[in-house]
Amino acid sequence: xxxxxxxxxxxxxxxxxxxxxxxxxxxxxxxxxxxxxxxxxxxxxxxxxxxxxxxxxxxxxxxxxxxxxxxxxxxxxxxxxxxxxxxxxxxxxxxxxxxxxxxxxxxxxxxxxxxxxxxxxxxxxxxxxxxxxxxxxxxxxxxxxxxxxxxxxxxxxxxxxxxxxxxxxxxxxxxxxxxxxxxxxxxxxxxxxxxxxxxxxxxxxxxxxxxxxxxxxxxxxxxxxxxxxxxxxxxxxxxxxxxxxxxxxxxxxxx
Amino acid sequence: xxxxxxxxxxxxxxxxxxxxxxxxxxxxxxxxxxxxxxxxxxxxxxxxxxxxxxxxxxxxxxxxxxxxxxxxxxxxxxxxxxxxxxxxxxxxxxxxxxxxxxxxxxxxxxxxxxxxxxxxxxxxxxxxxxxxxxxxxxxxxxxxxxxxxxxxxxxxxxxxxxxxxxxxxxxxxxxxxxxxxxxxxxxxxxxxxxxxxxxxxxxxxxxxxxxxxxxxxxxxxxxxxxxxxxxxxxxxxxxxxxxxxxxxxxxxxxxxxxxxxxxxxxxx
Numbered sequence: 217x218x219x220x221x222x223x224x225x226x227x228x229x230x231x232x233x234x235x236x237x238x239x240x241x242x243x244x245x246x247x248x249x250x251x252x253x254x255x256x257x258x259x260x261x262x263x264x265x266x267x268x269x270x271x272x273x274x275x276x277x278x279x280x281x282x283x284x285x286x287x288x289x290x291x292x293x294x295x296x297x298x299x300x301x302x303x304x305x306x307x308x309x310x311x312x313x314x315x316x317x318x319x320x321x322x323x324x325x326x327x328x329x330x331x332x333x334x335x336x337x338x339x340x341x342x343x344x345x346x347x348x349x350x351x352x353x354x355x356x357x358x359x360x361x362x363x364x365x366x367x368x369x370x371x372x373x374x375x376x377x378x379x380x381x382x383x384x385x386x387x388x389x390x391x392x393x394x395x396x397x398x399x400x401x402x403x404x405x406x407x408x409x410x411x412x413x414x415x416x417x418x419x420x421x422x423x424x425x426x427x428x429x430x431x432x433x434x435x436x437x438x439x440x441x442x443x444x445x446x447x448x449x450x451x452x453x454x455x456x457x458x459x460x461x462x463x464x465x466x467x468x469x470x471x
Numbered sequence: 472x473x474x475x476x477x478x479x480x481x482x483x484x485x486x487x488x489x490x491x492x493x494x495x496x497x498x499x500x501x502x503x504x505x506x507x508x509x510x511x512x513x514x515x516x517x518x519x520x521x522x523x524x525x526x527x528x529x530x531x532x533x534x535x536x537x538x539x540x541x542x543x544x545x546x547x548x549x550x551x552x553x554x555x556x557x558x559x560x561x562x563x564x565x566x567x568x569x570x571x572x573x574x575x576x577x578x579x580x581x582x583x584x585x586x587x588x589x590x591x592x593x594x595x596x597x598x599x600x601x602x603x604x605x606x607x608x609x610x611x612x613x614x615x616x617x618x619x620x621x622x623x624x625x626x627x628x629x630x631x632x633x634x635x636x637x638x639x640x641x642x643x644x645x646x647x648x649x650x651x652x653x654x655x656x657x658x659x660x661x662x663x664x665x666x667x668x669x670x671x672x673x674x675x676x677x678x679x680x681x682x683x684x685x686x687x688x689x690x691x692x693x694x695x696x697x698x699x700x701x702x703x704x705x706x707x708x709x710x711x712x713x714x715x716x717x718x719x720x721x722x723x724x725x726x727x728x729x730x731x732x733x734x735x736x737x738x739x
Binding site: 220263265266267292438439441444448455 | 495501723728730
């Protein structure tokens with residue numbers, strides 16, 4: 217299996233708070249799955265410093281393209297935003313264990329904040345044709361996916377009132393909470409919000425089975441291949457590496 | 472072929488002068504498929520691999536890796552592999568690889584680990600990581616490990632030694648087969664919340680310091696010297712070899728890019 221790909225920037229759009237890039241990488245586009253991420257840097261650089269990680273926002277095997285979303289305020293990615301179309305990138309990808317809905321799932325709730333949001337976008341776009349998908353996004357007024365990337369059939373709610381607003385959108389205690397009707401829930405969260413996510417699940421469902429709630433856990437992914445172990449997270453199965461065993465975990469397994 | 476232990480009957484012969492420094496490839500098994508370590512004709516560029524520190528019981532810990540303006544700060548977080556894990560699960564896999572794998576040992580467990588693992592197939596030797604200490608203290612530690620194993624023994628010196636030449640000479644006299652330096656420099660970086668992460672700095676920032684110390688030690692000892700500390704390009708590696716090193720070891724460069732050993736080996 218291939219781990220490194222040379223990609224060419226095909227298109228770039230700079231929105232108010234997010235930069236969308238489509239890059240040509242046919243081999244990667246064929247195998248990339250929702251929930252996976254890439255380490256990215258300028259083409260074949262001998263720069264020995266760590267590569268920043270970017271969650272994939274989409275992959276089109278027919279066009280041979282993968283898409284990423286970048287927060288222009290991220291200092292680790294400032295160089296990427298300024299690259300023109302035609303520039304080449306070195307990608308270490310696709311990394312991590314992807315998300316796949318359970319066979320019995322018909323309604324999928326996606327909810328998230330922060331740098332892992334593109335993973336939810338990828339899921340929504342991949343499964344919107346065969347599942348009923350709702351997408352709840354929160355953050356500041358900047359980093360939210362542009363509407364044209366979202367399939368028409370996906371129900372979308374956003375809040376620019378900060379990360380905590382996600383749990384207001386979820387309204388876990390209300391009878392109309394989307395958590396109550398979803399066959400499966402996928403969060404995209406930093407570790408600091410995992411407790412709130414578990415509390416929201418408990419409030420809406422009292423008990424929930426394994427597989428019902430999964431989470432893409434955001435945070436630094438220094439090496440991407442499991443050697444540095446700096447991304448370890450404690451689970452009921454012991455310490456696991458977000459970069460290899462994750463970044464998608466069952467919410468019940470996280471402590 | 473390069474022999475890093477010419478006076479040791481077990482020998483430590485490496486096919487390229489590029490070594491994976493301790494822990495830069497984790498437990499090695501995780502990345503074996505990407506590097507093709509089990510394939511005899513794989514072109515990964517590595518002559519040897521040093522696994523992370525092994526202690527008797529093994530310890531869970533939370534390593535930290537922090538990017539700095541000119542390098543990488545690494546703190547091991549107290550994590551180490553355990554002897555049982557190495558003997559039962561890892562070493563049998565290493566034995567199938569077409570590249571020698573050495574064990575890194577350090578601290579109070581070093582002698583016991585060397586004794587426990589010296590006859591385990593798949594382990595080609597040991598690397599004893601010394602802290603900043605005097606020549607006589609270094610000699611005591613090397614002597615103790617040498618009594619526990621006859622396998623090739625590398626001694627890794629930190630970058631903050633007041634007199635690395637004396638420590639290197641004392642280590643060789645006490646039974647070390649080769650000297651590796653430098654194993655980073657002590658440093659710290661602030662986290663987002665303002666708290667400091669203490670660890671060891673690697674990467675380009677320390678290369679000039681490492682090169683100077685390698686040149687000094689290589690001129691003073693007859694045993695092989697392994698140059699490490701910020702080696703990231705063929706030019707860096709060539710400078711180390713020109714300064715007297717017999718091989719170079721990659722740490723942060725390899726952690727950032729598994730192709731780097733091949734690029735350097737081909738560029739030499």
